[in-house]
Amino acid sequence: MYGRHWWHGHLRRRGYRVTVPRETIIQVLSDADKHLSVEEIFNEVLKLHPGVGLTTVYRTVELLRNMGFVKKYEFGDGLSRYELEKGSKKPHHHHLVCTRCGKIIDYTDFVDEEVVLLRKVENRLTKKYKFDIKNHQIHFYGICDECK
Amino acid sequence: MYGRHWWHGHLRRRGYRVTVPRETIIQVLSDADKHLSVEEIFNEVLKLHPGVGLTTVYRTVELLRNMGFVKKYEFGDGLSRYELEKGSKKPHHHHLVCTRCGKIIDYTDFVDEEVVLLRKVENRLTKKYKFDIKNHQIHFYGICDECK
DNA sequence: CTCCTTATTGACAATAATTTTCAATAATAA
DNA sequence: TTATTATTGAAAATTATTGTCAATAAGGAG
Ligand SMILES: [Zn+2]
Ligand SMILES: [Zn+2]
Ligand SMILES: [Zn+2]
Ligand SMILES: [Zn+2]
Numbered sequence: 240m241y242g243r244h245w246w247h248g249h250l251r252r253r254g255y256r257v258t259v260p261r262e263t264i265i266q267v268l269s270d271a272d273k274h275l276s277v278e279e280i281f282n283e284v285l286k287l288h289p290g291v292g293l294t295t296v297y298r299t300v301e302l303l304r305n306m307g308f309v310k311k312y313e314f315g316d317g318l319s320r321y322e323l324e325k326g327s328k329k330p331h332h333h334h335l336v337c338t339r340c341g342k343i344i345d346y347t348d349f350v351d352e353e354v355v356l357l358r359k360v361e362n363r364l365t366k367k368y369k370f371d372i373k374n375h376q377i378h379f380y381g382i383c384d385e386c387k
Numbered sequence: 388m389y390g391r392h393w394w395h396g397h398l399r400r401r402g403y404r405v406t407v408p409r410e411t412i413i414q415v416l417s418d419a420d421k422h423l424s425v426e427e428i429f430n431e432v433l434k435l436h437p438g439v440g441l442t443t444v445y446r447t448v449e450l451l452r453n454m455g456f457v458k459k460y461e462f463g464d465g466l467s468r469y470e471l472e473k474g475s476k477k478p479h480h481h482h483l484v485c486t487r488c489g490k491i492i493d494y495t496d497f498v499d500e501e502v503v504l505l506r507k508v509e510n511r512l513t514k515k516y517k518f519d520i521k522n523h524q525i526h527f528y529g530i531c532d533e534c535k
Numbered sequence: 536c537t538c539c540t541t542a543t544t545g546a547c548a549a550t551a552a553t554t555t556t557c558a559a560t561a562a563t564a565a
Numbered sequence: 566t567t568a569t570t571a572t573t574g575a576a577a578a579t580t581a582t583t584g585t586c587a588a589t590a591a592g593g594a595g
Pocket of ligand 4 (some may be wrong): 486
């Protein structure tokens with residue numbers, strides 16, 4: 240097994256083995272700076288290590304999700320997308336989805352009040368519905384510049 | 388064709404025919420006060436008009452979506468859910484999704500600032516990304532009371 | 536390093552949701 | 566009533582995802 244990355248310990252600590260497919264998949268997610276579909280991850284992985292199976296990508300991505308490292312998104316086109324959350328350079332963001340061409344824009348430049356309010360809302364919901372809120376997703380749907 | 392409902396004119400105006408399956412499907416969506424999966428819509432429709440096909444439900448729901456009457460949601464369990472937007476008694480709302488049992492809570496009791504801010508954010512995004520924002524979805528994920 | 540145990544893998548089959556196809560049907564205009 | 570053609574239902578086709586299982590390889594013990 241090659242170099243020790245931050246995820247190495249995380250896997251081992253939970254009794255999971257560090258394998259080539261897993262390392263590669265995390266690598267790919269790590270390099271990408273946006274949500275990838277399983278197919279896209281698979282293609283990137285193949286460039287680095289031909290022979291890794293598609294099934295393994297599904298499995299690994301789900302594993303990482305359970306570990307809380309990866310976030311799963313569904314934007315309405317029938318494909319699930321995955322994005323590294325932990326250890327990612329990319330900070331938390333929200334999405335703009337073009338309903339015509341499917342383009343997705345991430346935006347992170349929140350208005351200050353945005354972040355403050357969101358926290359406030361979360362607290363209120365937590366109390367009111369006794370719901371243990373872990374995270375949120377905010378999508379704005381519309382028509383992008385080119386599609387107009 | 389039975390009674391004239393609000394949607395009758397909308398369909399006709401766009402050159403669509405008013406049919407029993409369509410009337411029934413809209414009826415079902417209209418009576419429901421929450422997002423339904425295609426399967427759920429289908430079952431309700433069968434109670435009113437046995438013989439309507441599942442395919443037609445898929446088609447109609449998509450038609451209504453294109454007409455802007457129905458909103459499509461994906462909460463991450465692989466099923467699409469549909470909810471009447473136009474002509475619905477149910478106002479705009481956001482969602483709380485339990486990642487353990489799948490339960491979904493709608494909440495409409497927004498904090499005042501919530502609505503104001505959201506509008507502000509939308510305006511800013513519209514300008515900045517030249518994106519024509521039509522609507523948004525906000526989901527909070529976590530663990531519900533029973534699942535804790 | 537070598538051997539052993541067993542988690543992990545890849546190929547393939549199996550599901551499940553959604554879409555497509557197409558001949559039969561039924562809504563509307565004439 | 567008749568003609569036109571959008572719409573429908575049934576069945577096949579597609580697509581994303583999950584399950585199965587024998588072969589492989591990671592990591593602990595010696
Ligand atoms: Zn956020
Ligand atoms: Zn676009
Ligand atoms: Zn809202
Ligand atoms: Zn729950």
